[in-house]
Amino acid sequence: MESKAQPLLLVKDLKKYFPILGGVLNRKVATVQAVDEVSFEVAKGETLGVVGESGCGKSTTARLLMRLIEPDEGAVIFDGEGVGEQHGLSVRDMRRNMQMVFQDSYASLNPRLTIEESIAFGPKVHGVSGKVARERARALLAKVGLDPNLFVRRYPHELSGGQRQRVNIARALALEPRLVIFDEAVSALDKSVEAQVLNLLNDLKREMNLTYIFISHDLNVVQYISDRVLVMYLGKVVETGTVEAIYGDPRHPYTRALLASMPSMDPGNRTTAPALTGDPPNPINPPSGCRFRTRCAFAEEICASTEPRLEMIHPAERHAAACHMEIAGSGHSKAMATSPPKAPPQPQHMGVVA
Amino acid sequence: MAETTLPGLVPDVPIASRGYWSSVFRRLSGDWTTILCLVVLLIIILSAVFAPWIAPADPYKTSVIRRLKDIGTPGFPLGTDELGRDMLSRLIHGGRLSLVMGITPVINALIIGSFLGIVAGFVGGKINMVIMRTVDVFYAFPSVLLAIAISGALGAGLVNSIVSLTIVFIPPITRVAESVTTSVRNLDFVEAARASGAGGFTIIRVHVLGNVLGPVFVFATGLISVSIILASGLSFLGLGVRPPEPEWGLMLNTLRQSIYVNPWVCALPGVMIFITSICFNLMSDGLRSAMDVRA
Numbered sequence: 001m002e003s004k005a006q007p008l009l010l011v012k013d014l015k016k017y018f019p020i021l022g023g024v025l026n027r028k029v030a031t032v033q034a035v036d037e038v039s040f041e042v043a044k045g046e047t048l049g050v051v052g053e054s055g056c057g058k059s060t061t062a063r064l065l066m067r068l069i070e071p072d073e074g075a076v077i078f079d080g081e082g083v084g085e086q087h088g089l090s091v092r093d094m095r096r097n098m099q100m101v102f103q104d105s106y107a108s109l110n111p112r113l114t115i116e117e118s119i120a121f122g123p124k125v126h127g128v129s130g131k132v133a134r135e136r137a138r139a140l141l142a143k144v145g146l147d148p149n150l151f152v153r154r155y156p157h158e159l160s161g162g163q164r165q166r167v168n169i170a171r172a173l174a175l176e177p178r179l180v181i182f183d184e185a186v187s188a189l190d191k192s193v194e195a196q197v198l199n200l201l202n203d204l205k206r207e208m209n210l211t212y213i214f215i216s217h218d219l220n221v222v223q224y225i226s227d228r229v230l231v232m233y234l235g236k237v238v239e240t241g242t243v244e245a246i247y248g249d250p251r252h253p254y255t256r257a258l259l260a261s262m263p264s265m266d267p268g269n270r271t272t273a274p275a276l277t278g279d280p281p282n283p284i285n286p287p288s289g290c291r292f293r294t295r296c297a298f299a300e301e302i303c304a305s306t307e308p309r310l311e312m313i314h315p316a317e318r319h320a321a322a323c324h325m326e327i328a329g330s331g332h333s334k335a336m337a338t339s340p341p342k343a344p345p346q347p348q349h350m351g352v353v354a
Numbered sequence: 355m356a357e358t359t360l361p362g363l364v365p366d367v368p369i370a371s372r373g374y375w376s377s378v379f380r381r382l383s384g385d386w387t388t389i390l391c392l393v394v395l396l397i398i399i400l401s402a403v404f405a406p407w408i409a410p411a412d413p414y415k416t417s418v419i420r421r422l423k424d425i426g427t428p429g430f431p432l433g434t435d436e437l438g439r440d441m442l443s444r445l446i447h448g449g450r451l452s453l454v455m456g457i458t459p460v461i462n463a464l465i466i467g468s469f470l471g472i473v474a475g476f477v478g479g480k481i482n483m484v485i486m487r488t489v490d491v492f493y494a495f496p497s498v499l500l501a502i503a504i505s506g507a508l509g510a511g512l513v514n515s516i517v518s519l520t521i522v523f524i525p526p527i528t529r530v531a532e533s534v535t536t537s538v539r540n541l542d543f544v545e546a547a548r549a550s551g552a553g554g555f556t557i558i559r560v561h562v563l564g565n566v567l568g569p570v571f572v573f574a575t576g577l578i579s580v581s582i583i584l585a586s587g588l589s590f591l592g593l594g595v596r597p598p599e600p601e602w603g604l605m606l607n608t609l610r611q612s613i614y615v616n617p618w619v620c621a622l623p624g625v626m627i628f629i630t631s632i633c634f635n636l637m638s639d640g641l642r643s644a645m646d647v648r649a
Contacts, residue, residue, distance in 0.1 A: 063545075066549050068545055068548060068549060091551075092551045095549055095550060095551040096551060099549065099550070100546070100549050102542040102545065102546060103542075104542050107541045107542040107543065108541075108542035108543050108545070108546050109543055110543045110547075110560075110561050110564070110565070111565070112564040112565055113560070113561075113564075118543075121547065121550065121552070121560060122550035122551070122552075125550055125551055125552040125553075125556060126550075126551060168546075171546065171550075174550075175550060175551075
């Protein structure tokens with residue numbers, strides 16, 4: 001289908017290790033492997049949901065894409081142009097095409113600026129005249145469902161959480177971006193407001209031809225809004241595929257555990273056993289091989305020695321998982337014995353050990 | 355502002371949206387302590403400004419026969435000093451120099467200190483290191499000693515004591531500005547401004563300054579009282595203004611020898627210093643709570 005078309009955003013081997021400084025001389029004593037060789041793509045007009053536990057690198061990935069933090073390695077290609085590369089797209093131009101909505105609706109608005117000034121700030125930075133920017137702000141407020149006559153001169157502390165998040169959405173749209181990243185943008189809202197905002201996002205996407213990256217830990221929300229899902233664990237992509245593939249046929253044990261932990265409306269589905277026990281391992285010193293093996297019920301020797309690469313399971317659904325059980329001939333007892341003939345042997349990705 | 359009426363919307367409804375400053379003012383208007391302090395300070399400042407017209411007598415005119423008269427002596431409502439000069443007139447005139455020496459160093463330090471602090475806090479890294487560690491060096495000395503040392507090195511005089519007090523007040527203001535800037539810099543709206551492609555200077559101007567100057571201003575108001583006391587101290591030691599200029603600290607110094615003759619009159623300059631500084635202190639407390647958005 002769409003797979004032949006050029007993706008709007010292509011992320012290749014994105015990597016960010018945060019140094020932990022310590023000691024008298026502030027020397028690097030350790031590194032946190034926040035995002036480790038993350039690759040994915042986002043097609044034009046789709047919504048990519050990103051899920052994972054706290055601390056798995058979802059937000060760091062978003063900030064890396066916006067260049068709010070500098071990546072250590074990896075490439076981000078926006079509509080065929082490398083961001084921040086020579087002859088590519090400058091970071092400033094990328095930021096006009098890509099915007100972000102933050103989780104904390106209050107902290108992401110300047111308390112000393114009116115709503116109108118906050119929304120008009122971005123266009124003004126990019127050379128739009130004050131008058132035009134203010135007009136755009138009013139039009140956007142109407143678009144996100146806030147009466148501009150009532151809200152333009154208001155200050156953030158006079159608004160409710162839902163209203164503030166609508167303002168943040170308007171602010172992100174003020175630069176007329178093509179891709180918007182939502183970093184837990186609806187997580188802090190209560191359920192009814194959350195539903196309204198989600199519907200607003202769907203409407204805006206259709207109206208303005210937008211592409212979304214939607215980061216959340218709420219699996220129901222991600223299922224509702226996404227076309228495709230990316231599951232992250234400890235800075236790595238463990239599974240990716242269409243919403244139907246991930247929610248209907250999860251292959252990675254971590255995705256299965258995540259989905260099993262999803263609250264259900266059906267009393268017959270009530271579970272008392274936790275889907276997953278323990279905390280995620282310390283990202284300063286992640287487990288060798290497969291990072292999930294310390295909490296995985298199916299972990300075997302191969303999981304400790306070799307890091308599983310992302311293996312395509314179902315090309316039509318673009319469903320891929322990074323698990324030895326899905327890699328034929330990996331040596332895992334649950335994997336197929338031999339490699340299917342169509343897949344040529346690929347070099348194994350060795351895990352980076354701190 | 356352009357009032358574009360959008361289709362399908364109610365035309366302009368007058369809305370009572372309170373701006374930041376009007377909400378500060380509203381909170382302030384309920385705070386009687388702060389209002390009282392503001393009134394007292396206003397009286398002191400106005401009487402200093404209009405001293406030549408208000409003062410009943412010439413503050414320099416001496417008289418050997420009417421030295422150290424009591425408070426309430428006819429013609430001299432607050433008595434006379436050791437050279438027979440009218441105390442009331444001298445106190446009114448003395449307010450001019452005392453207030454100038456109290457407020458000017460704080461304003462100077464506010465400008466220099468906020469600049470240093472905002473740069474250090476916003477840029478961070480090595481520049482922050484250099485600025486903040488230099489500031490720390492000044493913290494090694496007690497502020498009184500530092501003021502005396504600098505004044506002593508520069509020599510006595512009004513300008514020199516203002517310079518020395520400015521240097522004394524730059525470090526604390528820099529520290530406050532730096533810590534506030536550091537916390538503001540990490541808020542999401544600064545990240546959002548960066549994400550919309552704004553440069554550092556624009557972000558400081560639009561997003562940082564407004565949020566940093568409030569707390570720094572409140573802190574600086576509190577320093578005015580310290581500054582008045584330090585300035586008086588410098589004059590008392592002979593490092594500030596010289597006799598026969600009326601200045602509260604200097605008056606306190608010269609009246610010192612007469613404390614056993616007429617203690618009430620000798621204490622008057624001290625009372626003025628006390629009232630002025632406590633009013634500045636209480637006003638800064640009031641401003642602090644009124645400017646807290648979340649209150």
